[in-house]
Amino acid sequence: MSFPRRVRIVEVGPRDGLQNEAATVSVETKVALIEMLAKAGLANIEAGSFVSAKCVPQMASTAEVLAKLPSLPGVRLSVLVPNLHGLELALASGVTEIAVFAAASETFSQNNINCSIAESLERFVPVVEKAKQAGITVRGYVSCVLGCPYEGEIAPTKVAAVARDLAAIGCNEISLGDTIGVGTPLQARKLIEAVAREAPIDRLALHFHDTYGQALANIFACLELGVSSIDSSVAGLGGCPYAPGASGNVATEDVVYMLNGMGVETGVDLAVLIDAGDFISRRLGRTPDSRVSRAMMAQRKKA
Ligand code: HMG
Ligand code: MG
Numbered sequence: 001m002s003f004p005r006r007v008r009i010v011e012v013g014p015r016d017g018l019q020n021e022a023a024t025v026s027v028e029t030k031v032a033l034i035e036m037l038a039k040a041g042l043a044n045i046e047a048g049s050f051v052s053a054k055c056v057p058q059m060a061s062t063a064e065v066l067a068k069l070p071s072l073p074g075v076r077l078s079v080l081v082p083n084l085h086g087l088e089l090a091l092a093s094g095v096t097e098i099a100v101f102a103a104a105s106e107t108f109s110q111n112n113i114n115c116s117i118a119e120s121l122e123r124f125v126p127v128v129e130k131a132k133q134a135g136i137t138v139r140g141y142v143s144c145v146l147g148c149p150y151e152g153e154i155a156p157t158k159v160a161a162v163a164r165d166l167a168a169i170g171c172n173e174i175s176l177g178d179t180i181g182v183g184t185p186l187q188a189r190k191l192i193e194a195v196a197r198e199a200p201i202d203r204l205a206l207h208f209h210d211t212y213g214q215a216l217a218n219i220f221a222c223l224e225l226g227v228s229s230i231d232s233s234v235a236g237l238g239g240c241p242y243a244p245g246a247s248g249n250v251a252t253e254d255v256v257y258m259l260n261g262m263g264v265e266t267g268v269d270l271a272v273l274i275d276a277g278d279f280i281s282r283r284l285g286r287t288p289d290s291r292v293s294r295a296m297m298a299q300r301k302k303a
Contacts, residue, residue, distance in 0.1 A: 004228035006265040008044060009252060010175070010205065011037050013280070014065075015046040015080060016249055017237025019058050021284065029283050030065045036276035037234060038072040041268045042252070046099070046231075049080035050089040066093040078139065082113050082120075087127050091134055098131050099139035099175070100124040102166060104159040105148035108179070112143065121165050128170045137173075140166030141207065145176045145191055146183030149244055156194035164198035173203050175231055178218070181211030181247060185221035192222050205229035208250050210236060210289075215250035216258055223264075230255055235277035236289030251290030253277055270296075 014034055018025050030048075037045055047069070048062030062079060069077070078097035081087050090098050102120045103109040109117045124140070131138050144151075145159045163174045176195065183191070188208075195204060204227050208215040219230055233249035256268045274296050277288040288294065 001224055003223050003262060003264055004226065006228065006267075007223070007259055008205075008229045009042060009255065009266050009268060010044040010046060010078075010229065010231045011042040011234060011252055012046040012207070012231050012249055013037070013234040013237045013252070015048050015059070016231075017233040017235075017280075019049065019056050020238050020248075021058055023284070025058065025283070027061050027064045027068060029280070030061065031068045033234075033276060033280050034065070034069060034077075035072070036272070036279055038075045040272040040276055041266075042273075043074055043267060044076050044078065044097075047077045047079055047095070050086035050093075051080065051082055063089060063093055066095065076137070078137075080141075081127060083123055084127055084130070087130055090131075091136075095136065097137040097139065098127075099141055100127055100166070100171070101141040101143065102162050103143040103148075104154050104162050105144040105151045107150035108144045108148050111150070117162060121162075121169065124166075125169050132170055138171050139173045139175055139205070140169075140171030141175045141177055142166065143177045143179045146178040146187060147180055149180050156191045159191060160195045160198040163195045163204070167199040167203060171203075173205050173229060174199055175205040175207045175229075177207040177231075178209055178215075180245065181209035181215060183208070183218055184212075184214050185217045188218040189221045189225060192225050192227060196225070201226050202228070205231055207231040209238075209247060210250045211245065211247040216254055219250065219255065220258070234273065235281045235293065237280065237284075248289055251277070251288070251293065253288070253290040253292040253296075257292040 049059045053060035232252040232255045236248040236251035238248035281288045
């Protein structure tokens with residue numbers, strides 16, 4: 001078995017996590033969370049999104065959050081943008097990365113961004129072009145890569161075609177989202193093998209939600225194939241407003257613990273990360289949705 005020596009973790013909690021919260025999370029809490037995540041050593045943080053406030057009210061404060069954040073040396077902040085209007089807001093906010101987001105399911109695409117997959121890709125062309133001109137990096141998401149809440153099974157070839165198109169329009173990295181967390185390890189491997197025939201494997205990222213408790217196993221299976229970029233969410237926050245029943249992304253704490261055990265470098269200090277997860281979970285009135293966090297906090301209490 002061979003694994004990457006180092007893995008890049010993209011922390012998506014402040015966006016993918018908080019976008020799904022019923023209660024309003026204050027700007028101050030979001031800023032404090034992002035600062036704590038940076039202190040834990042997370043060098044890539046998705047801080048919010050510039051989308052319709054009617055569709056995703058929790059992200060309406062993204063500009064304010066970014067304006068209030070102090071400079072975080074060595075940290076790349078990213079935001080989701082669905083169109084040119086979102087890009088303009090992103091550029092004004094000073095982020096150094098944006099993410100456009102497509103889907104491998106037509107019905108999900110319609111529900112999520114109100115257009116077909118082909119229309120979304122067309123819409124992203126000028127967005128990516130202008131972002132590149134401004135010198136910022138672009139990620140491209142593909143949702144529903146291992147199943148869709150509306151259409152059920154999704155063929156890997158469909159995912160591969162969207163990934164190929166996102167790479168062709170200039171996305172630096174393609175993040176493959178198991179939006180509803182239904183995938184299992186061998187299925188995830190087959191998916192990566194299919195996508196890697198259309199887009200370079202070193203430009204793929206794993207974005208696995210943990211609804212069915214498969215996310216760590218899926219990541220392990222795909223790391224063996226040479227993928228070395230993983231999206232995760234502190235305290236397992238989140239879900240997706242357009243994917244009923246989906247739970248959060250795999251918890252960053254769980255990913256870091258597993259990678260530490262495998263001798264794979266992440267640059268993340270697990271103890272500081274546990275504090276960040278504890279902080280946001282308390283603010284949300286719950287316990288972290290991370291087995292590692294719960295175990296380590298119990299150890300701390302005992303000590
Ligand atoms: P639309 O209705 O087709 O577009 O929505 P529109 O251009 O007619 O605009 C509608 C309203 O939104 C207008 O406001 C616009 O000004 C405003 P109104 O006149 O009604 O007051 N608007 C914007 N506001 C702020 N920023 C913008 C923007 N664009 C338009 N950039 C649209 C199309 C894409 C805008 C809408 O459907 C939308 O915002 N959807 C939200 C999608 C979203 O954020 N989903 C969650 C993230 S995706 C995800 O979680 C999956 C992922 O994690 C991977 C995975 O897990 O699989 C990435
Ligand atoms: Mg997601």
